[in-house]
Amino acid sequence: MKLHEYQAKDLFREYGVPVPQGIVAETVDDAVDAARQLKAKEDATLFVVKAQIHAGGRGKGGGVKLAHSIGEVRDHADDILGMNLVTHQTGAEGQKVRKILVTKGVDIAQEYYLGVTLDREKSMNAIMVSTEGGVDIETVAEESPEKIEKVWVDPSIGLRPFQARQLAFAMGLEGDAFEQAMSLIQGLYEAFEETDSTLAEINPLVETPSGDLAAVDAKVNLDDNALFRHPDLEEKRDLHEEDPVEVEAGEHGLSYIKLDGNVGCMVNGAGLAMATMDIIKLAGGDPANFLDVGGAASAETVEAGLRIIPEEGKQLLDESDISLRSAVLLKDAADEVTEALGERV
Numbered sequence: 001m002k003l004h005e006y007q008a009k010d011l012f013r014e015y016g017v018p019v020p021q022g023i024v025a026e027t028v029d030d031a032v033d034a035a036r037q038l039k040a041k042e043d044a045t046l047f048v049v050k051a052q053i054h055a056g057g058r059g060k061g062g063g064v065k066l067a068h069s070i071g072e073v074r075d076h077a078d079d080i081l082g083m084n085l086v087t088h089q090t091g092a093e094g095q096k097v098r099k100i101l102v103t104k105g106v107d108i109a110q111e112y113y114l115g116v117t118l119d120r121e122k123s124m125n126a127i128m129v130s131t132e133g134g135v136d137i138e139t140v141a142e143e144s145p146e147k148i149e150k151v152w153v154d155p156s157i158g159l160r161p162f163q164a165r166q167l168a169f170a171m172g173l174e175g176d177a178f179e180q181a182m183s184l185i186q187g188l189y190e191a192f193e194e195t196d197s198t199l200a201e202i203n204p205l206v207e208t209p210s211g212d213l214a215a216v217d218a219k220v221n222l223d224d225n226a227l228f229r230h231p232d233l234e235e236k237r238d239l240h241e242e243d244p245v246e247v248e249a250g251e252h253g254l255s256y257i258k259l260d261g262n263v264g265c266m267v268n269g270a271g272l273a274m275a276t277m278d279i280i281k282l283a284g285g286d287p288a289n290f291l292d293v294g295g296a297a298s299a300e301t302v303e304a305g306l307r308i309i310p311e312e313g314k315q316l317l318d319e320s321d322i323s324l325r326s327a328v329l330l331k332d333a334a335d336e337v338t339e340a341l342g343e344r345v
Helices: 005-014 028-042 070-080 137-143 161-170 175-194 224-229 244-251 270-282 299-311 327-344
Strands: 022-025 047-051 064-067 100-104 110-119 124-130 148-153 197-207 213-215 219-222 255-258 263-267 289-292 315-319
Touching: 005 022, 005 175, 005 219, 022 028, 028 047, 028 070, 028 100, 047 070, 064 070, 070 100, 110 137, 110 175, 124 137, 124 161, 124 175, 137 148, 148 161, 161 175, 175 197, 175 213, 219 224, 244 255, 244 299, 263 270, 263 299, 270 289, 289 299
Parallel strands: 263 289, 263 315
Antiparallel strands: 022 100, 047 064, 047 100, 110 124, 110 197, 124 148, 197 213, 197 219, 255 289
């Protein structure tokens, strides 16, 4: 589950991460009111109007605008709200903008990258910093890997002070900015760990001319399997930002991930699902989805899965472990769906 930028920033504030003041808006009038509040309370003279969608590359797509007056905030809000924002992460279809974040602008002397993620190969958490902030960390890793400093944190021990110092040194910071960085790194790591996140990222983390650090962007991905421990965070889910087919599958207790292939897969058990996808690739096909109905599937869940896949206009391959699920159950569900959908199955 992904959080919006404004939600991630609210979370970071709770852990002492410095974040510029901002107000979320869903209408142009709300955006103007937000700018007026920031001007009155924060003495803001520069504003940033940012589209709130679950995708990166918003600036290049026209979803992030600077405003030097409240009038410009109004104009930018009018342009961005309701637009279909296309970025390299949304695909050609884009994503409709329903909310914007109006923030106080920050003078920038230097941009950095700071992120915490889960390294599954090492079974540890990885913290990364780079002096190449403001661009995708994947691009930096590919073109200038030497500019990324990474430390691994044993979750049973936690982040140790010497590791935070190592990262702050790698950022080239000194004096008060160095101390700020150590505190900020600790706060971000705690936010990541205590919310069961799979990613907590600040890109860019900026240093102002006066030496203050601020997170001007924020990204958080939560582990869906741990949401039962965080009902307050689950309430922040924005279904508008998720694939409607994946949402429907989730309502039926199905594990579904949409892919770009032409062969639909319905399998029980994640291991068998991945093996089936490998077989499809070896045979020259491409999986259209990952759909695991689970070992305790009922006729209703199987029927729901069989209904979902034809909606994508794909061929269907079902591979099931009969020891886990009755073949009769599968046949009955298939008969029901075939009768209902006719030629689509």
